[in-house]
Structure formats: structure tokens, C-alpha cells
Amino acid sequence: xxxxxxxxxxxxxxxxxxxxxxxxxxxxxxxxxxxxxxxxxxxxxxxxxxxxxxxxxxxxxxxxxxxxxxxxxxxxxxxxxxxxxxxxxxxxxxxxxxxxxxxxxxxxxxxxxxxxxxxxxxxxxxxxxxxxxxxxxxxxxxxxxxxxxxxxxxxxxxxxxxxxxxxxxxxxxxxxxxxxxxxxxxxxxxxxxxxxxxxxxxxxxxxxxxxxxxxxxxxxxxxxxxxxxxxxxxxxxxxxxxxxxxxxxxxxxxxxxxxxxxxxxxxxxxxxxxxxxxxxxxxxxxxxxxxxxxxxxxxxxxxxxxxxxxxxxxxxxxxxxxxxxxxxxxxxxxxxxxxxxxxxxxxxxxx
Amino acid sequence: xxxxxxxxxxxxxxxxxxxxxxxxxxxxxxxxxxxxxxxxxxxxxxxxxxxxxxxxxxxxxxxxxxxxxxxxxxxxxxxxxxxxxxxxxxxxxxxxxxxxxxxxxxxxxxxxxxxxxxxxxxxxxxxxxxxxxxxxxxxxxxxxxxxxxxxxxxxxxxxxxxxxxxxxxxxxxxxxxxxxxxxxxxxxxxxxxxxxxxxxxxxxxxxxxxxxxxxxxxxxxxxxxxxxxxxxxxxxxxxxxxxxxxxxxxxxxxxxxxxxxxxxxxxxxxxxxxxxxxxxxxxxxxxxxxxxxxxxxxxxxxxxxxxxxxxxxxxxxxxxxxxxxxxxxxxxxxxxxxxxxxxxxxxxxxx
Numbered sequence: 001x002x003x004x005x006x007x008x009x010x011x012x013x014x015x016x017x018x019x020x021x022x023x024x025x026x027x028x029x030x031x032x033x034x035x036x037x038x039x040x041x042x043x044x045x046x047x048x049x050x051x052x053x054x055x056x057x058x059x060x061x062x063x064x065x066x067x068x069x070x071x072x073x074x075x076x077x078x079x080x081x082x083x084x085x086x087x088x089x090x091x092x093x094x095x096x097x098x099x100x101x102x103x104x105x106x107x108x109x110x111x112x113x114x115x116x117x118x119x120x121x122x123x124x125x126x127x128x129x130x131x132x133x134x135x136x137x138x139x140x141x142x143x144x145x146x147x148x149x150x151x152x153x154x155x156x157x158x159x160x161x162x163x164x165x166x167x168x169x170x171x172x173x174x175x176x177x178x179x180x181x182x183x184x185x186x187x188x189x190x191x192x193x194x195x196x197x198x199x200x201x202x203x204x205x206x207x208x209x210x211x212x213x214x215x216x217x218x219x220x221x222x223x224x225x226x227x228x229x230x231x232x233x234x235x236x237x238x239x240x241x242x243x244x245x246x247x248x249x250x251x252x253x254x255x256x257x258x259x260x261x262x263x264x265x266x267x268x269x270x271x272x273x274x275x276x277x278x279x280x281x282x283x284x285x286x287x288x289x290x291x292x293x294x295x296x297x298x299x300x301x302x303x304x305x306x307x308x309x310x311x312x313x314x315x316x317x318x319x320x321x322x323x324x325x326x327x328x329x330x331x332x333x334x335x336x337x338x339x340x341x342x343x344x345x346x347x348x349x350x351x
Numbered sequence: 352x353x354x355x356x357x358x359x360x361x362x363x364x365x366x367x368x369x370x371x372x373x374x375x376x377x378x379x380x381x382x383x384x385x386x387x388x389x390x391x392x393x394x395x396x397x398x399x400x401x402x403x404x405x406x407x408x409x410x411x412x413x414x415x416x417x418x419x420x421x422x423x424x425x426x427x428x429x430x431x432x433x434x435x436x437x438x439x440x441x442x443x444x445x446x447x448x449x450x451x452x453x454x455x456x457x458x459x460x461x462x463x464x465x466x467x468x469x470x471x472x473x474x475x476x477x478x479x480x481x482x483x484x485x486x487x488x489x490x491x492x493x494x495x496x497x498x499x500x501x502x503x504x505x506x507x508x509x510x511x512x513x514x515x516x517x518x519x520x521x522x523x524x525x526x527x528x529x530x531x532x533x534x535x536x537x538x539x540x541x542x543x544x545x546x547x548x549x550x551x552x553x554x555x556x557x558x559x560x561x562x563x564x565x566x567x568x569x570x571x572x573x574x575x576x577x578x579x580x581x582x583x584x585x586x587x588x589x590x591x592x593x594x595x596x597x598x599x600x601x602x603x604x605x606x607x608x609x610x611x612x613x614x615x616x617x618x619x620x621x622x623x624x625x626x627x628x629x630x631x632x633x634x635x636x637x638x639x640x641x642x643x644x645x646x647x648x649x650x651x652x653x654x655x656x657x658x659x660x661x662x663x664x665x666x667x668x669x670x671x672x673x674x675x676x677x678x679x680x681x682x683x684x685x686x687x688x689x690x691x692x693x694x695x696x697x698x699x700x701x702x
């Protein structure tokens with residue numbers, strides 16, 4: 001147990017609850033026996049007010065009839081040192097007799113910090129953090145081509161004091177989102193649509209502009225393969241000053257929709273933060289995407305790319321200001337993964 | 352031995368001589384002993400007038416002290432049945448006592464066709480073709496995400512009666528090749544440059560426009576890591592009616608340069624075909640790229656992609672005509688591979 005790979009199961013546990021834990025982080029924890037070879041318990045953050053991942057994993061081990069004495073814990077976030085609605089996780093690990101803890105990221109939350117020190121003071125062999133916090137020095141090269149970790153949006157939100165923002169784009173390789181006559185259904189692969197719905201269900205909120213609602217009247221729910229909406233839905237946010245029809249599909253159940261009458265990106269994000277929103281997916285048109293890029297607020301990009309040329313039409317990003325007049329102004333992102341969706345390509349980038 | 356994987360070593364042998372065999376195809380051949388487990392000989396096409404891959408592989412086996420009786424041959428192209436400057440390969444395989452032949456593509460060359468039938472008539476167990484010819488029905492789905500095979504340019508050239516054309520593009524994910532002030536050195540990674548030079552050395556010719564020569568004055572030689580030009584250089588072709596300075600670097604040794612005073616894509620390609628050119632790489636600016644796409648002549652795309660946004664500047668493709676006014680006019684390509692070059696991405700597509 002000495003590299004990033006060991007966090008993959010804990011990260012998958014965290015991902016499984018992403019979208020249901022805010023304002024808490026979707027953490028995953030795996031407990032091993034004293035040899036470090038056999039898994040004895042697994043846990044992920046419960047919805048706010050419920051137990052944290054470490055406590056869930058300890059309970060799981062005991063429920064399995066396992067002893068946690070001399071066990072090892074692998075967890076995606078530094079165990080908290082904070083008594084909030086639940087007791088501190090670091091103390092729970094000490095009480096359970098755990099002797100080694102590996103954690104992926106430090107906890108940047110000022111009220112929860114100090115968990116690793118507390119564990120060390122109690123003689124526990126603590127290893128971590130394995131990665132620097134996002135938006136710290138050297139972050140880019142550290143993260144290049146690594147998979148996305150489920151606690152990242154929460155980390156960014158905590159560090160930047162605003163929700164984590166992922167921009168979703170879909171375009172041709174020459175950068176067009178629709179042809180001149182506005183025909184645009186070019187990502188036809190069933191696989192791509194399924195990935196979008198899977199993505200939505202793990203977000204706290206989705207943002208679109210009033211223009212998209214008026215033009216396409218989308219439902220924007222997260223639906224399974226058979227079209228059935230998932231029990232848990234992200235908040236659907238419409239941003240912009242124009243009114244939209246009250247019978248727009250975006251207001252349909254299940255889930256809630258919210259019209260924030262502002263076209264100011266920072267204002268909208270501040271409003272969402274006050275509602276406990278940590279992780280948002282922006283599924284806007286080219287102007288909304290441009291507004292976020294212009295504001296310098298894009299923590300991640302999900303680019304669904306058709307290996308095709310249109311040569312003319314509507315561009316994937318529209319921006320009033322001549323944002324990047326020289327190469328020094330380029331907004332460069334870090335590639336995290338490339339995957340294939342039928343005949344299309346999904347490129348995941350982060351700040 | 353029953354799938355595409357078995358061709359990978361033969362294909363690599365063919366690739367190693369690509370750029371030196373035209374007008375003949377860069378074929379690779381691997382000979383196995385009768386068990387099909389042990390390699391006894393390897394061969395690739397010699398320069399025009401020299402031996403074909405099968406004959407080279409048989410010679411290699413005999414040179415290694417191996418017997419070719421009851422041996423098996425794996426070859427990337429159907430063995431020819433044609434007595435040209437060399438005898439027919441199918442007869443050479445029969446004479447060597449080979450009992451099984453697996454070939455990847457049929458030979459579409461009317462004068463060479465019939466090799467597989469000739470082998471079968473002599474009782475040889477023949478398997479192939481494993482892939483359809485490019486530009487035939489069902490080709491796209493057959494080739495999706497397969498690696499590029501070294502005989503493909505020759506196959507396309509033979510079927511389409513013009514050189515195979517690869518367009519090289521380098522741009523941001525919003526489709527820009529340079530910022531508004533024309534600063535454009537955004538692909539800075541050493542890895543990307545190395546791949547471009549490796550690519551050039553395996554082509555018969557490189558095409559640029561007069562505008563690129565006047566603006567950038569490039570050398571366009573294929574150079575190794577230390578900057579030394581490779582012994583074998585592609586023909587450097589400048590297309591366009593404007594004159595260029597006689598002391599332009601593109602005329603510098605080593606290798607040859609040729610100015611074809613035409614901006615007509617088909618005319619230029621016909622001229623090159625008459626000179627025995629099979630495989631060209633178009634390294635033009637956005638207008639030249641647009642001219643090839645507008646003419647519908649683009650067999651492959653090498654897209655070097657920076658995970659970055661410029662939001663404004665010079666587009667990667669410029670085209671006078673409103674080529675794709677509706678989605679039905681989209682020029683869609685088949686993804687063949689995605690690779691990473693430092694922090695950039697190389698997307699290889701084919702027709």
C-alpha cells in the first residue's frame with residue numbers, strides 16, 4: 001500500500017454517493033485487516049447529518065463480525081477533527097484500534113483540520129496527503145492524466161469559497177456546436193447520452209441559461225437507460241434575466257427547478273453556495289459557456305467531441321469580449337482522461 | 352493465429368519502411384514455424400525494384416538456418432500474382448513450401464490481383480482478407496479504433512487513383528490555431544514535435560501553401576531528436592500561384608522541394624501521382640486545410656489538440672464556401688486512436 005492505486009476502491013465508494021452528501025464531501029473509506037491484504041469493511045459519507053465514511057466503514061466491519069483492532073484504513077480525505085452533527089472521525093478511528101491510516105487529500109476546512117496530527121499524537125502510523133490540494137502550486141502536473149477523484153469538487157469549493165464548476169461542451173473538432181441552419185443533433189450515440197445522465201445524477205445542481213430553456217424546452221432530469229428518472233435529482237437552475245414560460249418542462253417533477261434572475265456568474269454561484277450547493281454542471285449554450293470562461297470560473301471541462309468538421313455554423317463558445325487577444329491569455333486545462341463513446345470522444349479536463 | 356492482433360508485428364515491419372517503397376506498398380511479413388509459435392523470418396518491402404516482403408522474409412529464414420517447408424506466413428497485403436521487376440510473391444511462397452498464409456487486406460491492384468486464388472490452387476491454407484478495403488461498404492465501423500496499418504495509404508491511392516491525403520491540424524479545443532495577434536506557438540511540448548518529425552519521415556511528400564512558406568519560412572525536413580535530418584526525406588511540395596523567394600529554407604538540402612503553381616487540389620494530386628507519390632501529409636495553414644476538405648479529399652486527420660480555450664483568433668479551418676450549412680453536410684471521420692503527448696492530445700482519424 002504505497003501509491004495512488006490503493007485509493008481507487010475508496011474513491012469509487014465516494015463517487016457512488018456523490019450528489020447526495022453536500023454540503024459534506026462524498027468520501028470513501030476501505031478498512032483492511034492488519035496484513036493490509038484483506039478488506040474487512042467499506043464506507044461512504046451518508047447524507048448530511050448522517051455518519052462520515054470512516055464511521056460507516058467501522059460499523060460495516062463490526063457488522064461483518066470483523067475486529068477493527070490493528071486494522072488499516074484507506075480514506076480519500078483526511079479524517080476530520082471536528083465535532084459537528086457527528087463526532088470527529090479521527091477519534092472514531094483511534095477508539096476502533098486502527099493502527100495505520102492512508103489518506104489522499106488534506107482537509108482544507110478550517111474547522112475540521114488537524115485530524116492527521118490528532119491521529120499521530122495517538123501513535124497511529126499516518127500516511128498522506130498523497131496529492132496536493134487543487135489550486136495550490138504544482139497542482140497541474142500532479143493531476144495530469146489522473147482519474148477524477150470524487151472529493152475534488154468539495155475541495156475546490158472549500159478552497160475557492162464557491163461551488164465547483166464543470167462546463168459541459170459538445171462540439172465538432174473544428175469547434176462548432178451546430179450547423180448554420182441550427183441543426184445540432186450531432187451527438188447521436190446512445191452511449192454519450194447515457195454518460196450525461198450518469199453525470200447529472202452525481203451533481204448537486206445543473207445550470208442552463210434562459211435561452212436554452214426557451215429554445216429547446218429540455219427536462220434536464222437524470223434518467224436511467226429506460227428513461228425512468230433516478231430517485232435523486234440535481235437542482236435545475238435557470239440563470240438569466242428573461243422570463244421563461246411557467247409550463248416549461250424544466251419545472252416538471254421529479255426534482256426542483258430554480259430561476260435565478262441574474263446573468264452574473266459570481267452572483268449566481270454565491271446564491272447557490274448559500275443553499276449548500278457544492279458541485280454544479282453547466283449545460284448552457286455557447287454564450288453561457290463563454291460567460292463562465294470569461295469570468296475565469298471553470299474547474300473542469302467535459303468535452304463530448306464528434307470527430308467531424310462542419311466548417312461553418314454556431315461556435316461551441318461565444319464571448320463578447322476579445323478575451324484572448326494573444327497567446328499569453330490562453331486558458332489552458334489539464335487533461336485528466338480520454339474515453340470513447342461509440343464513435344465520439346469524451347475528453348475530461350480540469351483546471 | 353486468428354485475429355487482427357497477429358498482424359501487429361508484420362504491420363510494424365511494414366511501417367519501418369513506409370516512405371521508402373513508393374510506388375510499391377510498405378508491406379510486412381512474418382514467417383512462423385509449422386507450430387505457428389516461433390518466428391523464423393521477417394521481411395519488409397525493399398525500395399522499388401528490390402524484393403517484396405515475402406521474399407525478404409523467406410531469405411531471412413534461410414539466412415537464419417531455418418527451413419521454410421511447412422512454415423506459415425503472416426503478411427499485411429495479399430501476396431501479388433504479378434511478374435514485374437520481381438517475380439510473383441505467391442509463387443515464391445509456394446516454392447518455399449509454405450503451407451498456410453494469413454493476409455490482412457486484399458490487393459486491389461488489377462495487375463497484381465489473384466495471389467490468394469493462386470495459393471489456394473496449390474493447396475495452401477489461405478486466410479484473409481481480415482479487413483475490407485478502405486472506401487468500400489461497411490469500412491467505417493470495421494476500422495473504428497483500430498490502429499493505422501502501414502499499407503492503408505497505398506490501398507487508398509490504388510482504389511482512389513490519387514495519393515492518400517493526411518491533413519495535419521494543430522488547434523485548441525475551441526478550434527483556434529492562433530490568437531488574434533497571430534501568436535501561435537501553443538504546442539510547445541517536445542513530444543509533439545518529435546511525433547511530427549517521425550510522421551514526416553514515413554511520408555512520400557509534404558504539402559504546404561505559398562502563404563506558409565512566406566510567413567514562417569519553415570525547413571519542413573524530418574529531423575531526429577538532436578536536430579539532425581534523417582537520411583531519407585519526403586518531397587517538400589509548395590502549392591499555390593504566388594512566387595516564393597528562391598532562398599526560402601524549404602529549398603535547403605537535404606531532400607528536394609517542388610513548387611507546383613496551382614491552387615487546385617485535384618490538379619496538384621494528379622501531378623504528384625504521376626511522379627509516383629502515394630502518401631502525402633498536408634501541413635498547410637487553415638486555408639489549405641479548408642481547400643482539401645472542400646474538395647472532399649481527406650483520407651486521414653492528425654489533430655494535435657491543446658486542452659485549452661482561446662475564444663478568439665484564427666480558426667483551424669478556413670473555407671470560402673459555406674460548406675456545411677446543415678447537419679447533413681457534416682464531414683464525419685472514424686476515430687482510429689487517441690494518444691497523449693505531454694499535456695497535449697493527438698487524435699488520429701480516418702475517412
